[in-house]
Amino acid sequence: MSAVSYSNQTSFTADGVLFDMDGTLTDSIAAVEAAWTAKANELGLEPDAVIKATHGRRASDNLMELVPGLRKEHVEREVEKFERSILAFADTPPESRKNSFASGRSSRSSQSSTNSASTRRSSLAPLTPVSHTPDVARHPAFQFSTSETLTLTSEKLVKETIVDESAIDDDDAEDIIDMSVRILPGVRKMINSLPDNKYAVATSGAKTYCHGCLNRTSINIPKVCVTADDSRLLRGKPFPDPFLLAAADLGIAPTRAVVFEDSPSGIKAGVASGATVIAVCTSHKREQIENLGAHFVVETMDQVKVDQLSDGQLQFTVAY
Known part of the structure; x- marks a missing residue:
């Protein structure tokens, strides 16, 4: 299969990454x-x-x-x-x-x-x-x-x-x-590019489901993992609370975070948190999620590259 070429790319910096899980990291x-x-x-x-x-x-x-x-x-x-x-x-x-x-x-x-x-x-x-x-x-x-x-x-x-x-x-x-849980395209490379203290998961799934999916795809459970049954969480997506809590646990300002999401409710939550939102078309058609406020809409995470700079910041390059 030939590589897809994109005519545009944008680069920006951030301090950390907040991932949704199902539909973003894994497909179950x-x-x-x-x-x-x-x-x-x-x-x-x-x-x-x-x-x-x-x-x-x-x-x-x-x-x-x-x-x-x-x-x-x-x-x-x-x-x-x-x-x-x-x-x-x-x-x-x-x-x-x-x-x-x-x-x-x-x-x-x-x-x-x-x-x-x-x-x-x-x-x-x-x-x-x-x-x-x-x-x-x-x-x-x-x-x-x-x-x-x-x-x-x-x-x-x-x-x-x-x-x-x-x-x-x-x-x-x-x-x-086949109902098995799969890792989605580009996810392994993305996670391997990130230091352990630079990313978190904020999911609408409870701990049993979240950890079960990550384990089944050999994704290491991050140190910061905000699940739906977190006692501190009063509201779920589309409210921004899961991402705000994950950013706080990661020690970064939500406005300096990048959120990866696939669902309309999750995209709305990410936008409301003030983060830079990258929506992936892994569970919804582009036309269903492109007008929800996400800063970028990509087909898969393969279109996003991340490098750690000497000052600890993360530099993202999005091809589209």
Whole structure:
């Protein structure tokens, strides 16, 4: 594949970097959609509507709005269960979509290979209950509720879902769905260019999910990692609080930080924090995020280069 050339580039300096996680550093969209589909079916809601409404927001905020009668003192426990279910789906061996994700889930998965969240919203809209379980829930784990999914060990999932890839025709290759967590393009190089004390993660995911995704992609968990269940965090994205807290923990002014984000709610949070925001088109189409105030919009992190200067500042060069 030939390298893409860009006609323009801009350089600037900053004191540190604040990364969103999922959709920015890692891609676990298939596992996340599977978990929200399971939760939607458990609650009798339309999976598509739930998936569209939850992207980029804290699971605690989503569950409080989705689950009838959920008490505040039980939210942390439910978030832990839910996020463990995401990781359980992520660890499920790849399987044939024709045998498991026929119907709506199949079309969403195909779309995610380019810009998986092209129709997502960053705030919840009224959701319509359904009186039946849609065909979208054909993955073996979907027969269980979210909490029951947690009991499915990797060993059991292998026995129930593994597919003999040698028996799959070439024409069926594109119908294989892999829910594993992946590192996104340019991320490894970017992180390797940064001193450990110069970057942080500020995510809408709780600690279980955040650390689980980073570990699965061999990204070292940074010393500063602000997760959705941080007791100091009163508000999640699209409010700037996660980035403000991460900048403070890193010991830098938010106006001297660079924020990398992929979702509309996260981009809005970064802009509100006063940081320089670089939006990546890894989960949304460019036209969905280019008018939200980000200073730069790039296809992947490969378009951004960083060097540490002799005075400790970071010099960024963005090609576009």
